Amino acid sequence: MPNRLELSGITKQFPGVLANDNVSFAVKPGEIHALLGENGAGKSTLVKMIYGIMQPDSGEIRWNGEPVVVPNPKAARRLGIGMVFQHFSLFEALTVLENIALGMDAKIPSRELEARIREVMQTYGLALDPHRTVATLSVGERQRIEIVRALLLNPQLLIMDEPTSVLTPQEVEQLFTVLRQLASEGCSILYISHKLHEIKALCDTATILRGGKLVDTCDPKEETSRSMAEKMIGTGLKDIVKPAGRSFGEPKLVVNRLLTHRTGHFDVPVTDVSFTVRAGEILGIAGVAGNGQNALLDALSGEIRSEDREAITIDGKAIGHMDTTERRRHGLCAVPEERNGHAAVADFSLSDNSVLTARDRLGMVVMGLINSGAARTYTGKVIADFAVKALGPAATAGSLSGGNLQKYIMGREILQKPTVLVVSQPTWGVDAGAAAAIHQALVDLAAAGSAIVVISQDLDELRTLSDTLAVINMGRLSESRPVAEFSVDEIGLLMGGVHGAEAAA
């Protein structure tokens, strides 16, 4: 039987970077094949060429043994290639059925389409009401729409781009069941992820890319997570050094019955959130995306101000009514989840980006004028201390890769030595090497006596990093407890909205 998909010598050059350099590998029918690599290793580019979004400069794609050219995604779908993207393209105000109908190449009467949707859901155990509005669905349910959309075309190859980054552990298990069933029916799956234990649990083969080149094709069941990570980054992996037997000092950040108001149509505000972080402590906040994390970060950073000044206190001083600038002066720095356009301005130089948040704490402004020398010096220090790969302080933020920009942003806040640091998704989309460096910097900052809040959807990250853990669900925060007291199952249930009290009731 010919290979379902075979790539040979695929090369793609972008201005200044060779995204794929002579990549060759094959996917067998019914095989679950992992595509592994750091950010910028060329996974996305490769997949976009398979799906017809981009064309390779050279090399050949063979589909079921035949050489093919895939000029666009429509042609890819006609061949039998389906893709589920990391970011969903759904209209929140429309129903599941309407969303799927909009994405279909062929016009199908809605009654017939609904019957086919129900059939696909039945076959794969994907429970979803076609008439529900997307806005009311959880992220896991939204992903199911995308999967159903792809399955309606009876694909022979399904490409999944980082599908589990937004799911609870239970939802991940459900997804894996579906994928295994699909594979057993002969559909091949190309699975992109950086979560190594998932790849070990799910995939038959793993192809590892580094810097656009294929470095290894291996059987993930015979590798350890560590050995695969080291192949990905090309060097040995450093462990986080966390001083044992640490004790915490005085409460630094006290949040008391914090609430925000719903602003947009579909955003999730936070309700009645209370917690305390002490000096030297790292509090992790787990939760599935879209459960009020953004509102919580904005309310802590000062982008949303509270009517109750006592709702947030830092070192006993009420700061709930203050804006971001005043809160920074009082020692509270924050890093939002979105790097581009929120934590940093892509068109601005790194130096100008330092002015954005460090101008007051580090005296970069004299009589209304910006001391660009001070900004440049500080930016140079951030670049050096955090090993940011950039041409220098004058490089624009947009010219940095995601991981390097994140290192710069984290460095910019950490080197201000804040009393309290609140970060959201500190290593989202960041490669293993950079993630380890960021984690170590956070641990060191805590060891120096700062209080840190880490909001993240990555449970592995929270379990290695945090001292105490709380879970956010639908804008409510569970009680925080030492991280060792939680089991993965319990965190998963909390993330899914089953609180201890409610479960008992």
Place this chain on the structure above:
Amino acid sequence: MQFRLEKRPEPSRLMLYGTPVAAVVLTMFIGAIIFSLIGYDGIGAVREIFFTPLTNAFKWQDLGVKAAPLIIIGVGLSIAYRANVWNIGAEGQYIMGGLGGWWTLPAMMIAGVAGGAAYAAIPALLRTRLNVNEILTSLMLTYASVQLIYYLVRAPWKDPMGMGFPQTRRFASEALLPNIIPGTIVHAGVPIAIIVALVAWFIMTRSVFGYQMRVVGAAPHAARYGGFSENKTIWLALLVSGGLAGLAGMLEVAGPFQRMVPGFPTNYGFTAIIVAFLGRLNPLGVIFAGIVMAITFVGGEIAQTTIGLSNSATGVFQAMMLFFLLAGDILVRYRVRRVTPQVEARA
């Protein structure tokens, strides 16, 4: 055959500053063709409009006088546009600045700025309180201000000795802008325009105020994170651009016009929108753009007398310049890729 716009990874700096030049050259080229096709001497028209004002030394004073208000208004607009605040009503603020100017010169300048700023405060208030689009309000207010002039010069401010003409009295001599080069019409507004542009350039590049304008325009979400209030920025952008338009209006009324007449609104406020973009929203660039635009005004007048081109020809050329500039900007940021769909998938 199909075409697709593909984003360039990093637009080249050379192209970014080259597009205004290319737009002007293309305008001359296409302009010559269009006017030849409709039966005029197209090449002559381009020569008269773009070159005669430069080669004829007698016309230089006109250039300065025309460029001054365009530069002052253009600088203000370039500041507001940087912050993504779309003040389209500079013409109205210019008129209100002209109406606000009274008494002796320093007070007139303050009153002119205040008149323009106050008029721009209306869209600012509506935008920040009620979220009403400032493009619409500032534009509509312009027409209200034109009517206000008509009313004032026909009734309360009408010159009693004016033999029935709808105009105000001629200003007293201490309220007129002094000529800075004897024997010409070059008034103090010309150096003031250059000073305004230089100061604005310094403020935009070095100060926290300039940083605020740039960051709010480039990334509003990041601006909020950095502690810059959006509403405050909208207010500042409208007050500054309105105030500068008002200053230009006051300088015009105390300079070339010497009194308020119904013909005072001369579309400087609208033309300055082109000036701001042609100058890349950079106050120094606006100086050059203002001069280029003044050339087309002066040249248009020359072409009227020498080759009988209609007055609206100037407008055609100016509009073409903006058109080519905006089109060029797209091509700086994106490239056109040909997509060839004949290579269908062979399954």
